[in-house]
Amino acid sequence: MxxxxxxxxxxxxxxxxxxxxxxxxxxxNEEEYDALNDETFGALEDASSLEDWERQHExxxxxxxxxxxxxxxxxxxxxxxxxxxxxxxxxxxVWSYTPPNRNGDICNTxxxxxxxxxxxxxxxxxxxxTTNRSVGQQPVNSTPTPVxxxxxxxxxxxxxxxxxxxxxxxxxxxxxxQQHTQxxxxxxxxxxxxxxxxxxxxxxxxxLQHNIPPPGMSPMNIPPPGLRHMxxxxxxxxxxLPPGLLRMVPPHPQFMQANGPPRMPNFMYPRPxxxxxxxxxxxxxxxxxxxxxxxxxxxxxxQLFHQQQQHHQQQQQVRHDSGGANRQKDSxxxxxxxxxxxxxxxxxNIQMLQLNTGTPYFDDYYYTIFKERKLKSNKExxxxxxxxxxxxxxxxxxxxxxxxQNTLTPRIYTPLQFENSLGxxxxxxxxxxxxxxxxxxxxxxxxxxxxxxxxxxxxxxQLLLELEALYALLLKAEDIRNPxxxxxxxxxxxxxxxxxxxxxxxxxxxxxxxxxxxxxxxESEPVVENQNDYIVKMTQGLLQEDKFxxxxxxxxxxxxxxxxxxYLTTDMFSSQLLELWSRVLLSLPIVGRRDTAGDNILxxxxxxxxxxIQSSTMSDVLDIVSGLVExxxxxxxxxxxxxxxxxxxLYFVVLNKFGVSALVTLLxxxxxxxxxxxxxxxxxxxxxxxxxxxALQTEAASKIALPIELIPSQIFTKHCNRFNNLKxxxxxxxxxxxxxxxxx
Amino acid sequence: xxxxxxxxxxxxDVVVELKNDLSICGTLHSVDxxxxxxxxxxxxxxxxxxxxxxxxxxxxxRGSVVRYVQLPADExxxxxxxxxxxxxxxxxxx
Numbered sequence: 001m002x003x004x005x006x007x008x009x010x011x012x013x014x015x016x017x018x019x020x021x022x023x024x025x026x027x028x029n030e031e032e033y034d035a036l037n038d039e040t041f042g043a044l045e046d047a048s049s050l051e052d053w054e055r056q057h058e059x060x061x062x063x064x065x066x067x068x069x070x071x072x073x074x075x076x077x078x079x080x081x082x083x084x085x086x087x088x089x090x091x092x093x094v095w096s097y098t099p100p101n102r103n104g105d106i107c108n109t110x111x112x113x114x115x116x117x118x119x120x121x122x123x124x125x126x127x128x129x130t131t132n133r134s135v136g137q138q139p140v141n142s143t144p145t146p147v148x149x150x151x152x153x154x155x156x157x158x159x160x161x162x163x164x165x166x167x168x169x170x171x172x173x174x175x176x177x178q179q180h181t182q183x184x185x186x187x188x189x190x191x192x193x194x195x196x197x198x199x200x201x202x203x204x205x206x207x208l209q210h211n212i213p214p215p216g217m218s219p220m221n222i223p224p225p226g227l228r229h230m231x232x233x234x235x236x237x238x239x240x241l242p243p244g245l246l247r248m249v250p251p252h253p254q255f256m257q258a259n260g261p262p263r264m265p266n267f268m269y270p271r272p273x274x275x276x277x278x279x280x281x282x283x284x285x286x287x288x289x290x291x292x293x294x295x296x297x298x299x300x301x302x303q304l305f306h307q308q309q310q311h312h313q314q315q316q317q318v319r320h321d322s323g324g325a326n327r328q329k330d331s332x333x334x335x336x337x338x339x340x341x342x343x344x345x346x347x348x349n350i351q352m353l354q355l356n357t358g359t360p361y362f363d364d365y366y367y368t369i370f371k372e373r374k375l376k377s378n379k380e381x382x383x384x385x386x387x388x389x390x391x392x393x394x395x396x397x398x399x400x401x402x403x404x405q406n407t408l409t410p411r412i413y414t415p416l417q418f419e420n421s422l423g424x425x426x427x428x429x430x431x432x433x434x435x436x437x438x439x440x441x442x443x444x445x446x447x448x449x450x451x452x453x454x455x456x457x458x459x460x461x462q463l464l465l466e467l468e469a470l471y472a473l474l475l476k477a478e479d480i481r482n483p484x485x486x487x488x489x490x491x492x493x494x495x496x497x498x499x500x501x502x503x504x505x506x507x508x509x510x511x512x513x514x515x516x517x518x519x520x521x522x523e524s525e526p527v528v529e530n531q532n533d534y535i536v537k538m539t540q541g542l543l544q545e546d547k548f549x550x551x552x553x554x555x556x557x558x559x560x561x562x563x564x565x566x567y568l569t570t571d572m573f574s575s576q577l578l579e580l581w582s583r584v585l586l587s588l589p590i591v592g593r594r595d596t597a598g599d600n601i602l603x604x605x606x607x608x609x610x611x612x613i614q615s616s617t618m619s620d621v622l623d624i625v626s627g628l629v630e631x632x633x634x635x636x637x638x639x640x641x642x643x644x645x646x647x648x649x650l651y652f653v654v655l656n657k658f659g660v661s662a663l664v665t666l667l668x669x670x671x672x673x674x675x676x677x678x679x680x681x682x683x684x685x686x687x688x689x690x691x692x693x694x695a696l697q698t699e700a701a702s703k704i705a706l707p708i709e710l711i712p713s714q715i716f717t718k719h720c721n722r723f724n725n726l727k728x729x730x731x732x733x734x735x736x737x738x739x740x741x742x743x744x
Numbered sequence: 745x746x747x748x749x750x751x752x753x754x755x756x757d758v759v760v761e762l763k764n765d766l767s768i769c770g771t772l773h774s775v776d777x778x779x780x781x782x783x784x785x786x787x788x789x790x791x792x793x794x795x796x797x798x799x800x801x802x803x804x805x806r807g808s809v810v811r812y813v814q815l816p817a818d819e820x821x822x823x824x825x826x827x828x829x830x831x832x833x834x835x836x837x838x
Binding site for chain 2: 362364365366368369370475559
């Protein structure tokens with residue numbers, strides 16, 4: 001056999017090498033252990049039944065093997081006996097670790113058989129006891145009935161052999177072994193019966209592998225092979241098995257040894273299926289790693305022997321009852337009942353409490369406002385009966401639609417690619433968890449306009465940042481008048497004050513006390529803010545000469561204007577408004593096309609424009625209008641696109657929906673003003689000039705937009721009659737596009 | 745902030761895509777401060793080639809394993825979300 005065993009010297013009397021300490025402990029504790037067995041572990045049927053089934057299983061397997069390979073036995077016997085000069089060296093080599101070899105029946109059987117033979121030899125050499133000798137003979141002839149009798153004595157024999165070895169090392173007395181064997185007997189009742197139909201001849205490899213220990217544990221392993229002699233039928237002793245099996249779980253927490261619970265899966269593992277996944281396994285554990293047990297044995301030598309016994313005894317139990325126990329285990333949740341409903345509710349309440357701040361407006365903004373808005377809209381809809389079934393249907397349809405889409409359109413997930421990144425996203429999947437997709441360097445075109453492009457992007461970013469700053473101001477301004485904000489702010493202040501008071505009490509030094517007092521005073525005064533200040537700041541920020549147009553080009557900018565407009569009352573902000581609107585119209589050449597294509601936010605500005613104009617003077621109107629007529633010069637060749645050159649903004653105004661609507665409004669206003677008599681001659685002539693150019697542009701423009709509101713025809717006719725220079729065809733053009741022909 | 749956002753989506757149908765490429769469609773039952781998600785009435789979207797959960801009706805998904813949550817567009821107020829983000833950004837102490 002092997003001369004070395006994990007590089008340990010396998011010869012027995014290595015003067016230098018002491019036995020590993022745990023073996024000593026095992027040896028020492030074994031007697032105690034046995035002595036205490038009944039007292040400490042006798043009551044714990046599960047534990048002992050664990051031992052039992054393992055042992056039984058071992059014996060089953062042994063029987064199976066021995067029945068098959070008696071001839072090999074003979075050979076190995078002779079070999080063994082010949083080799084054997086020093087018993088313990090033999091035993092050490094016999095128990096040398098062999099790698100799991102599922103197909104190696106012969107190999108394992110050889111080992112087993114040699115174990116048997118070794119034990120036999122020991123017994124024969126050491127013992128005068130007739131029973132042992134007879135037992136020693138038995139394992140060779142494996143018949144069920146004699147084996148029945150042999151089983152307990154076989155177990156006893158194994159233990160005694162183990163004992164013997166230990167004795168050889170430590171010259172202990174043989175007397176305790178008798179006790180030991182006696183103690184083994186009470187474990188018999190725990191041995192479960194295998195089912196009658198259960199077929200035995202499974203290769204015993206896993207058992208063997210499982211029990212082939214690291215070197216220090218070799219003596220311990222004598223039981224397993226010996227246990228194979230355990231008979232299949234041990235019927236009288238089982239009624240406990242199923243409950244025993246089941247109860248293996250609950251006493252776990254009590255069975256507080258570190259190895260106990262982790263070893264449970266080992267016990268339950270249906271040994272007869274070494275190569276297969278234990279599908280029927282109650283715990284559905286994957287095959288526990290072999291070394292798990294070995295390591296555990298190393299760690300807890302005291303428990304080792306006990307566990308081994310349990311293990312052996314349990315194995316047969318498992319085989320028999322894996323079906324029944326399985327079913328029972330499934331219905332029982334091993335983690336059920338740990339907490340009552342009350343306790344769960346208590347925990348939940350704690351968690352909810354932690355989330356409860358007094359100020360949801362600050363901490364939980366989105367949800368709070370969303371709920372409020374929804375409530376408002378629901379109230380509005382509630383009044384209207386027609387709407388509620390519609391909204392319900394709509395909600396249903398939304399979810400339906402989504403689900404339909406999910407089933408109808410199988411999406412192929414392609415991971416995102418980012419430009420200018422060094423690689424692709426890591427794509428982890430079930431099949432390839434660490435798959436890093438091949439590096440794909442995407443570089444932009446390195447042309448001459450790359451500095452241009454980057455400048456533009458920088459500019460856009462700059463604009464966005466400025467917009468964000470303005471938005472912050474807007475939000476603050478909106479908050480000032482918001483009752484929800486006010487109440488939450490009040491609450492926050494209270495909380496802070498309480499906190500300051502607490503700090504005051506806790507402050508160790510007087511300076512700190514002063515500091516806290518100061519902060520307290522500061523915070524106690526409600527901060528009065530003027531909304532208009534914010535508004536003014538905002539408008540200043542917005543209406544910067546060159547930036548306003550760019551702001552309007554961005555959707556965010558338009559939304560900002562939209563949100564700001566309600567606050568710009570004509571009484572306080574008329575000058576700003578004027579500037580605003582003229583800028584808006586002036587920016588239409590650039591902004592108009594994009595808006596029409598995408599956002600369509602400009603038309604939303606119209607009501608505000610209308611409101612403003614309805615309170616404007618003629619001079620304002622003329623201010624607005626005059627700017628539109630100026631032709632764009634060719635100064636900045638870069639900023640003005642080719643299509644804009646030579647055309648006045650009015651051209652683009654006419655093309656834009658908002659633009660024409662604005663023009664219509666202006667006309668109506670002008671008519672009103674003229675008819676009220678507040679318009680001077682000069683102004684009228686200016687206006688008529690404008691009308692002419694308007695007509696011109698209408699003629700020139702290809703696709704005139706439809707205004708939101710059309711000019712009522714009577715107003716139009718009245719208006720045109722004032723101006724003689726408006727030629728007929730121009731008049732008809734204007735009429736065609738802008739006049740509402742349906743009004744009477 | 746996203747906790748607040750998800751709270752407003754409770755009861756809506758969402759599709760949660762996990763970092764292991766599994767997509768689960770279900771009704772958002774609840775969410776917590778770690779953005780752990782509980783879904784009810786789930787089904788695996790896309791192809792069922794990923795772990796089959798045919799018998800699973802409810803699930804709890806740890807927040808850290810979520811890659812995306814696909815939402816119904818009409819249940820989200822983007823303006824409000826933007827404002828919420830701005831407020832978070834300018835919140836004095838947190």
